[in-house]
Amino acid sequence: MLGSICGDVIGRPYEFEFPVRSKDFPLFRHDSRFSDDTILGAAVAKAAMYGLSYEEMLVEFGLRHIDEGFAKGFKAWLLDENRKQGDSYGNGSAMRVTSLPWLAKTLEETVRMATDSAMPSHSHPEGIKGAVAVAVAIRLSIEGRFGEIKKIVTEMTGYDLNRSVDAMRWTIPRFQTTCQTSVPEAIICALEATSYEDAVRNAVSLGNDADTQACIAGAIVEPMFGVPDGIAARCLSTLTPDIREVYDAFVLRTAAIRARDGRSRHNI
Structure with missing residues (x-):
């Protein structure tokens, strides 16, 4: 969860700006703070930890932070008092699953939880696929x-993960926010990384939906490399009390899981 929060905070100032097309950019700016990726990630984490409804938590956290950069379609879904199951295939389903693999008991349960978390708003097969890909x-x-x-x-x-970050940096169109046009790219950024920071820089350097790509890439490499203390402190300091409360509960919950089953975890 920490890896996704930090990726979101670092990537947010570059979301939909003119692509930097380089890994040489300021890691933090005056406007570095969390966005919808972190908000909805906290909603999903709270639902999973306490056996609550994914939809209810998404709506609760979403409405509380309604001005924090939600996609137009998702914002409309949040504000619709008569909302029905959404069939989006935007990458919102993928960015919010990052706590679930830590809480699940098995890979199979991870897939089920990721699918369930996508269903309220992203029930399209591509929306579910994106959530499952990131969680797995x-x-x-x-x-x-x-x-x-x-x-x-x-x-x-069926995602094409054979491309390179260098090649993608100059070929990805702008404003690609669907699962199928951004999730594979974020995964590749993680697979090529040599450190946590490198993964995030890979993701932001692609331009496009920089914060979501960095959120996903950072979450994937967190168990591999950990998150540097300085980056973690800077990013966690931006959280509002409600989100920090979920994060702290998640740390305690996953520490208990680690003590129980001995799984190796870095900087939860």
Whole structure:
């Protein structure tokens, strides 16, 4: 969860700006703070930890932070008192699943939880696929199977993960926010990374939906590399009390899981 929060905070100032097309950019700016990625990630985490409704938590957190950069379609869904199940395939379903692989008992349960978390607003097959792809990649990373991510995620989703960050940097169109046009790219940014910061810089350098790409890439590499203390402190300091409360509860919950089953976890 920490890896996704920090990726969101670092990437937000560059979201939809003219693409930097370089990994050489200021990691933090005066306007570095969390966005909808972190808000909805907290909503999903709270629902999963306490057995609450994903939809109710998404709506509760979303309405509380309604001016924090939600996509037009999702914002309309939030504000509709007669809302029905949404069929979006935007990458919102993928950005918000990052806590679930840490809370699930198995890879299979990870897939089920990711699917369930997508359904209220992103029930389109591509929306579900994006959520599952990210959750599975994080889970494999947690299990020490980072080297298997490319093969297993490709087999499950059909995503093309054979491209390189350098090649994508000059070929990705702007304003691509669907799962199928941004989730594979974020995963590749993680797979090529040599550190947590490198993964985030890879993601932001692509331009486009920089904060969501960095959120996803950062979450995947967190178990592999950990998050540097300085980055963690800077990003956590931007959280509002309600989101920080969920994060702190998540840290305690996953520490208990670690004590119980001995799984290796870095900077939860």
